[in-house]
Amino acid sequence: MSICRYLSFSIFCFVIQFAMAETINICATGCDFQSIQVAIDSAKSGDTLFIKKGVYKEFDITIYKKSLYISGETGTVIDVENKGYGFRVEATDISLKNITIKNILMSYTKEYAAVFLFKSYDFLLENITIEGAFFGILVQKSKNGKISNNVISGEGTSEANSGNAIHLWHSEHIKIENNKVFMMRDGIYLEFGNFCEINNNLSENNMRYGLHFMFSNNNSYTANVFNKNGAGVAVMFSKQIQMTRNTFKNNWGPTSYGLLLKEINDADIKHNIFENNTIGVNADGTNRINFTENNFFNNGYAVKVLGACYTNTYTKNNFLYNTFNLSYSGSLNSNTFSENYWSNYSGYDLNKDGIGDVPYRPVKLYSYLVNKTPEAIVLLRSLFIDIVDFSEKVSPVFTPENLIDDKPLMKKVIW
Amino acid sequence: MFKILKYSFYDLARSRWSYVYFLFYLLLSSVLLFLNNDLSKAIITLMNVVLILVPLIGTIFGVMYYYNSQEFTTLLLAQPIKRSNVFLGQYLGVACSLSISLILGLGIPFMLYGLLQSTAIFNFLILLVVATFLTFIFSALAYNIALSNQNKIKGFGYAILLWLFMAVIYDGIVLISLVLLQEYPLEGLSLTAMLVNPIDLARTLIILKLDISALLGYTGAVFKSFFGTSQGFFMSFLLLFVWVILPIIRIFVVSRKKDF
Numbered sequence: 001m002s003i004c005r006y007l008s009f010s011i012f013c014f015v016i017q018f019a020m021a022e023t024i025n026i027c028a029t030g031c032d033f034q035s036i037q038v039a040i041d042s043a044k045s046g047d048t049l050f051i052k053k054g055v056y057k058e059f060d061i062t063i064y065k066k067s068l069y070i071s072g073e074t075g076t077v078i079d080v081e082n083k084g085y086g087f088r089v090e091a092t093d094i095s096l097k098n099i100t101i102k103n104i105l106m107s108y109t110k111e112y113a114a115v116f117l118f119k120s121y122d123f124l125l126e127n128i129t130i131e132g133a134f135f136g137i138l139v140q141k142s143k144n145g146k147i148s149n150n151v152i153s154g155e156g157t158s159e160a161n162s163g164n165a166i167h168l169w170h171s172e173h174i175k176i177e178n179n180k181v182f183m184m185r186d187g188i189y190l191e192f193g194n195f196c197e198i199n200n201n202l203s204e205n206n207m208r209y210g211l212h213f214m215f216s217n218n219n220s221y222t223a224n225v226f227n228k229n230g231a232g233v234a235v236m237f238s239k240q241i242q243m244t245r246n247t248f249k250n251n252w253g254p255t256s257y258g259l260l261l262k263e264i265n266d267a268d269i270k271h272n273i274f275e276n277n278t279i280g281v282n283a284d285g286t287n288r289i290n291f292t293e294n295n296f297f298n299n300g301y302a303v304k305v306l307g308a309c310y311t312n313t314y315t316k317n318n319f320l321y322n323t324f325n326l327s328y329s330g331s332l333n334s335n336t337f338s339e340n341y342w343s344n345y346s347g348y349d350l351n352k353d354g355i356g357d358v359p360y361r362p363v364k365l366y367s368y369l370v371n372k373t374p375e376a377i378v379l380l381r382s383l384f385i386d387i388v389d390f391s392e393k394v395s396p397v398f399t400p401e402n403l404i405d406d407k408p409l410m411k412k413v414i415w
Numbered sequence: 416m417f418k419i420l421k422y423s424f425y426d427l428a429r430s431r432w433s434y435v436y437f438l439f440y441l442l443l444s445s446v447l448l449f450l451n452n453d454l455s456k457a458i459i460t461l462m463n464v465v466l467i468l469v470p471l472i473g474t475i476f477g478v479m480y481y482y483n484s485q486e487f488t489t490l491l492l493a494q495p496i497k498r499s500n501v502f503l504g505q506y507l508g509v510a511c512s513l514s515i516s517l518i519l520g521l522g523i524p525f526m527l528y529g530l531l532q533s534t535a536i537f538n539f540l541i542l543l544v545v546a547t548f549l550t551f552i553f554s555a556l557a558y559n560i561a562l563s564n565q566n567k568i569k570g571f572g573y574a575i576l577l578w579l580f581m582a583v584i585y586d587g588i589v590l591i592s593l594v595l596l597q598e599y600p601l602e603g604l605s606l607t608a609m610l611v612n613p614i615d616l617a618r619t620l621i622i623l624k625l626d627i628s629a630l631l632g633y634t635g636a637v638f639k640s641f642f643g644t645s646q647g648f649f650m651s652f653l654l655l656f657v658w659v660i661l662p663i664i665r666i667f668v669v670s671r672k673k674d675f
Binding site (some may be wrong): 011219252253256278300301369372373374375376377378379380381382383384385387388 | 459462463466582583584586587589593595597601602604605606608609615618619622628629630631632633634635636638643649
């Protein structure tokens, strides 16, 4: 009986709340309000604000501890005129949709953002277009949010005077989906961000990284495209990251990587495509990472392994037409290469089981030498190098003896 | 001189080898374009082949032509013609006919493929210019060898050795010295080493123009800051030019004193 009473009471409260929630219209003339800030100040928790189309020259629009559902329509533009933040929010259960925000203030000391969320829970940011952003969406100490279908672009010219499109700091359980971010410093940046999902985003032409993890654990990113960034994705000092079905391409230049791994443990890298990168994967201090069924196509170096890498496995990957398939420092350290397809494997398969009878050595003598003496790279594509590589292949002397793929596949892995 | 040049040129133009050489390049570049579908990639592969074959064929052809036309040369020398004109004419005849086979053989398929609309045209032009330079350099060197060696076998031996040294052994020496001296800053040394050998210079010039140069890392940046400037570019072509001029001067000097 008491449960019944409790239930009916809560339903009553719920209904009351709904009955009280209003829709407030905002437009230049003839609506409830002309200014977004004034409308927000007079709104109650649970109200819906509808901003009609038009240009609103406002900045630092603050929402403090109110649950509001704000939406605009095509042509709703908030022009910050380089004066500060767009929205500053500290609230629970809030949504912001269909708005264009322009011209955020650039600063070398403060992180001005188009949308700044602080200690906000259960938020939704959707269909927001941000142009001329310094920071796009900056989320701090927040939880349970969704950031989707936003388009964020900046005009910065160097790493110092540009910010990140989507920046999470100390935040958890946030979904970042279907966003398009370009011309920023980092496309998406997670620092102390845990349990986040980053799916189907397009991140391109960013100055530093397309996606950047710092001290962020238990995250996953799937089906994203990283194109023409300084480096595609940097995963640093993080654990338990799932990387699936992403495309890393055209990260080309003297300091470019498709995927930069630095001090990361226990990750799965599966079904990704690495195409036209100077270095496909740069692994430094990585442990227990499984590379499974990835395509490395047309990279300068497909995989570059630096020191302190232990127990990583490379299985069923396709290495196709890379200048160097593997560059390796130090000893093998219980890393394994097995059942990969190497486009320049020249062995044979007598028993026709699809596995080559001769082990494949992914490290050529030349890439070994270049590792020791970087200046030797000037002899790239010289006839002498080809001869040396060939003779080393026939009878290995210098390259690490046990660094082999003992089951090289005869046919490309199809996944 | 021009009469002799013209004669040598027509003589070679009628010979089977020029056509074989021309057809070889024609076939090579058509097949490459057919298989690659990408001009820039085709240029890289072509570069690999050109840098090995052009010097080789230049040397062999130069030596062969000199020895083959030795009797005719003696006949010409009996006429009131300046010696330098005879040899220079013959040399230019060989070098020009080889260059034309090369340029036409590589150029025609690329033209048909739509090179003129492509952005790779500049890279391709560099490849052609560099290959022509290599032809001139190596046939001049071959002529020098042939002039100094009456013995055909010896002459051929030295010619092959010259090619082997420039194309292969030199790089080996450079690599070993780089590895041995790895404690020292090596950018200057490697840059100089690449400038001195015409084959390496040609390779570096082409590679730096292609995407692949990003692989060169820090050393590449040093190279780019040299070759990227008009001064460095001018300097490298000057060096190629010096490589042509020096052997020609030696042809003059040796042929003036040589007893036939």
